[in-house]
Amino acid sequence: MKTCGNCGLGINDSNDLISCFKYKTLNNSQEDKTSCAYFIKRVVEEDGELLPPEQHLFLVQEQFKERRMKISINHGLRM
Numbered sequence: 001m002k003t004c005g006n007c008g009l010g011i012n013d014s015n016d017l018i019s020c021f022k023y024k025t026l027n028n029s030q031e032d033k034t035s036c037a038y039f040i041k042r043v044v045e046e047d048g049e050l051l052p053p054e055q056h057l058f059l060v061q062e063q064f065k066e067r068r069m070k071i072s073i074n075h076g077l078r079m
Contacts, residue, residue: 005029008040008056021053 004027010018
């Protein structure tokens with residue numbers, strides 16, 4: 001389930017609240033984020049450390065770039 005508590009951009013705050021690194025908002029950790037374009041599952045490195053929110057945001061932005069490239073390339077080949 002996509003919740004703020006499962007998102008790599010979420011920073012644990014207090015009282016079961018999560019601060020969103022991207023949007024700078026404070027949300028309930030169990031808030032449903034199925035429609036959030038920036039939701040990303042938490043990534044754990046080989047040494048067991050969780051990637052920081054900055055790196056999670058970078059990964060999401062790179063995914064957006066890849067999608068745009070595929071769309072522009074595919075539309076350019078159509079006649």
